[in-house]
Amino acid sequence: MLDSTTMLSMCDPVHFVLIKTDTSSETTLVSSYFLDWRRVLSSPSSKTCFAVELMGVGSECKVPAGVLTVSLELYPPLPETLNSDIISTQKSLERRRTAEKERLFLVYAKQWWREFLEIRPSHQSKLVKIFAQDENGVNRVACSYVRVVRASRLLESPRQAARFVSLLAHERVPVVGGGAKQEQWCSLMAFLCRGKGDCEDHATLLCSLLLGFGLDAYVCVGTKAKGVPHTWVLTRGTDGSITFWESLTAHRYLHRAIDPDAPPLSPQPKPSSPYRTVGCVFNQHSFLANCQPSDAVELCVFDFQNPSRWKAMSEEALKSVCAPGSTASLPPVPPLCAPSLDPVAASNQLELEMRYLVSEHRKDLDLATVWDDHLSYLLSSALSAYEMERCTGVSCGNEEFQDAVRRAVPDGHTFKGFPIHFLHRNARRAFATCLRSSFCEEVVSCRGDHVRLAVRVRVFVYPENACAVWLMFACKYRSVL
Helix, strand or coil, X not given: CCCHHHHHCCCCCEEEEEEEECCCXXXXXXXXXXXXXXXXXXXXXXXXXXXXXXXXXXXXXXXXXXXXXXXXXCCXXXXXXXXXXXXHHHHHHHHHHHHHHHHHHHHHHHHHHHHHXXXXXXXXXXXXXXXXXXXXXXXXXXXXXXXXXXXXXXXXXXXXXXXXXXXCEECCCCCCCCCCCCCCCCCHHXXXXXXXXXXXXXXXXXXXXXXXCCCEEEEEEEEEHHHCEEEXXXXXXXXXXXXXXXXXXXXXXXXXXXXXXXXXXXXXXXXXXXXXXXXXXXXXXXXXXXXCCCCEHHHCCCCXXXXXXXXXXXXXXXXXXXXXXXXXXXXXXXXXXXXCCCHHHHHHHHHHHHHHHHHHHHHHCCCCCCECHHHHHHHHHHHHHHHHHHHHCCCCCHXXXXXXXXXXXXXXXXXXXXXXXXXXXXXXXXXXXXXXXXXXXXXXXXXXXXXXXXXXEEEEECHHHCEEEEEEEEEEEECCC
16 A cells, blocks of 8 residues: 555545536536545544535636535555645645746747747637636646547447547537637536537547547647537548548548649549638647648648648647646546446337327327337337447448338338437437427328338447437338328
8 A cells, every 4th residue: 555655746636526417317517626635644544524615617617506525534544644734735835836837838838829920920810729718717728638548348449439429419618698609628527427518528538539549639629611610530540641530420531632732623632521720739748730821621731740831839848737647737537437327228218108109199180009019120220220330430231121121011001211319318308309300290190091100219328328319210001092
């Protein structure tokens, strides 16, 4: 066991994240608190109890959210405790050291920015995001939001990691009043606990996971259509290939730059991605600003070793404030949690609820409801193929599904199916969304001779209980028209 002096040098805090979940399973981030646990080193029997005041987040970061009583105990107890003055002195030294590192980095960042503007005055308008505010309103270097995250056996491939991140809901930070978008980048811990966040949160998590899979990954800050600010991920292959990853959808785009100096009639690659401009890229130890004549993505060459195209920050300067274990950086990210949800039970429950809602809907239309359990079962293979395609980008199994449906639908009968995808398991909310589609309404409210209905639900569970819910309504009938 470590002795008390060694433990005193461990400056990583305990990160508390307070989440509120309402009756419709919607989550809200209430507070995020970093607790320095080392006061227990001076407590008799290595036990202590105290209260901390939790503050709100974002625009409410200076508003108290409540008081939390914390009980700490070291096990096994330390053979000897430290004097509280020693602990206070250590914390004071760390604060001064951190403040000096941050001051020196700020001086360096200002000088770096002046040099960047001297290259071209137009660089003033580029999206070069050196600092970003976290959920507590603290300005942090953008690189500190990225960590190398290994998913153990919970995620098997980079593409599955991209699918997992895309299942975390996209929600912009709420703004009180009008004006521009409220800026708030969440720490990875707060984002995972909340289960939803803005594009910056998705991009930093996906970049962290791709780094864990051994890829050369970077977060890109730029714009998409109509000049809307956006954040996505880029990976560089050993062959120089550049791939963009959209963290909100798990879509991938191979980037091929247009050569502006090519002859007018020479063939040029067509832009394949939705991104328009890129101002900077960064990961856990690198920060590079785009200093090419144009920041248009279609013209960008992502040769980060070329200083005439990309201006890099000193890795040593970044390391002083972003390296894991430094007091100025965010604490280490805890491992991803294995799903606790039983996908079979969740699928069965949601399917039963859907059957009830369809029956009630048809009853209101004075229509009888007869379920075809065999047809419902056949829909499983289609739902499984849809999820596999989202994960891998490869479509498979469709031929078998079509053949099975042809065998299950008698001659003279018509088959109709309506698949849809959700990120939640609220049956009423999902059914209301489905009915907004005229095609789904046509299937659910099917009229004809010998009408048989089918519904199948598949819940695919990922780490942190992120869910991909696939639902398919189907009917077969003999038309009387």
